[in-house]
Amino acid sequence: MRGISKLAVLTCILAGSASAAPQIDKTYIRSLAAPGKSVLVIEYYGADGKVAERKGYASEAGFSANDDLGIQVNSKTSVKLWGIEPCKGDFVNRKEDFAGSCNDYAKEQLQIMLKAPSVLYCRAFISEKNAASQNATCFGYYNYPNALDTVDMLEEQLLSIGAVRLNRKKNGEAERADLTDAEQIGKDGSYGFWADEREVAQ
Numbered sequence: 001m002r003g004i005s006k007l008a009v010l011t012c013i014l015a016g017s018a019s020a021a022p023q024i025d026k027t028y029i030r031s032l033a034a035p036g037k038s039v040l041v042i043e044y045y046g047a048d049g050k051v052a053e054r055k056g057y058a059s060e061a062g063f064s065a066n067d068d069l070g071i072q073v074n075s076k077t078s079v080k081l082w083g084i085e086p087c088k089g090d091f092v093n094r095k096e097d098f099a100g101s102c103n104d105y106a107k108e109q110l111q112i113m114l115k116a117p118s119v120l121y122c123r124a125f126i127s128e129k130n131a132a133s134q135n136a137t138c139f140g141y142y143n144y145p146n147a148l149d150t151v152d153m154l155e156e157q158l159l160s161i162g163a164v165r166l167n168r169k170k171n172g173e174a175e176r177a178d179l180t181d182a183e184q185i186g187k188d189g190s191y192g193f194w195a196d197e198r199e200v201a202q
Contacts, residue, residue: 024121026151029141033118038062040073040120042136044129052126063120065110067103068133069164071120079122081110081155082135083176084164091196102193109163109192113154117142121151160185162192 032039037058046052066072070080086106092099117140124136138154158164159182166174166183186194193199
C-alpha cells in the first residue's frame, strides 16, 4: 500500500470510485443490522477492485474510539480512519464551550458518532487484513424510526464539523481528494477547531 500505484488504487476503492470498486450499496449495509447488537463489517479489496475477503464482528456494547483516531474492534484489532488527522496542539471554540487538545476533541466527536449506528461498514486494502491497526474508510448506518434513516461516511462527517482535517502530502495535496468539499464545510462554518485562528493559520 506504500507504493504510488497501490495508493492510487486504494484511494479509488475507499472513495467508492466506480472505476476501482462498486459504489456502496446502502440497502446491503442496512441489511447487516442485527437487533440488539452493533455490527461492524470490513471488506478487503484487491488491486482489481473486487472484494477479496470479508470479516464481521458484533457487539452488544458497541464499538469505541481509540487514541489513534480509529475504531477499536477488539483487543487485537482496530480500524484507523484513513486520510484524516486531528489538528495540532490545543484550540478554543467558545461557541461549543470547548478548550482542550485537538486529539481529545477528535476522539470525542468520533465516539459520539460510534454511539448510534447499528452498522459500521468499512473498506480496506487486502494488505491491511492482518495488521493490528488497519487503514480503512468507514460508513455508519443510523436509524431512528420515523425520524432518520441514513448511511454516512464517518470521515466526511468528522471533516464537516471541524473535528479533523485532511492529511496532506509534501506538495500540499490532500491524500483524500474525495473529501476536500467536506473539509471546506468545516472551514467555511468555523466549526470545531476552525473557530480558532491559530489552527486556521497552520
